[in-house]
């Protein structure tokens with residue numbers, strides 16, 4: 001692997017655990033001002049020191065993230081549909097690899113829509129993005145989007161989507177945790193990170209999801225709503241770090257969470 005590509009990957013993954021805690025704040029590109037991400041700058045600022053990488057669009061990066069911050073950036077480069085349309089799969093590449101290089105990002109990310117109306121286009125776009133990423137030394141993360149059809153999130157579907165993404169050359173894949181997750185991991189020859197999905201009933205449920213995903217072979221998380229829609233986002237991120245990097249049990253992670261909570265709801269980081 002090229003030095004630049006290796007260096008970018010190394011900056012996102014801890015040398016100790018070989019895992020990554022990515023903070024996802026790229027929801028607005030199709031969901032608009034999502035709950036607790038309306039003022040992205042204020043939401044992101046206290047979380048930045050605790051993230052191994054930030055998944056973001058160029059608009060929010062330029063306007064809401066200080067250029068002096070050392071956090072590695074995973075730049076979302078696909079878009080073109082919003083929640084007002086039934087078919088979210090009608091995406092194209094909306095940010096060039098040249099722009100990604102100019103923004104000094106550690107990786108670019110795009111959604112692939114396996115089984116959706118625009119499956120073909122999204123997969124061809126992935127192949128093209130990988131070509132460009134290889135040339136520029138920038139890793140590509142494929143995101144296995146499942147759209148509104150949540151019932152598709154089973155191991156058979158996700159194993160297919162992840163494997164196809166890896167076959168087309170993506171260097172990382174972001175997917176969802178599911179029953180039989182080891183089947184998804186087994187069939188995917190590149191590192192997987194898991195999204196959290198919509199806010200779960202409790203912080204504990206999100207910690208449990210992360211624990212299971214890591215135990216079953218994920219190399220980290222790329223989580224959003226279960227962090228910044230929590231009443232205790234910084235505490236939640238620290239608890240997730242304990243799981244992903246320090247092999248903490250859910251109970252130990254809950255102790256981290258409860259310890260941080262005394263600092264107050266939506267407390268700023270120290």
Ligand code: 5RP
Pocket residue numbers: 024025026027055143195196197198222223224225226
């Ligand atoms: C938005 C995304 C998100 O980054 C991904 O879904 C992770 O966020 P969450 O944990 O909230 O699901 O790809 O398009």
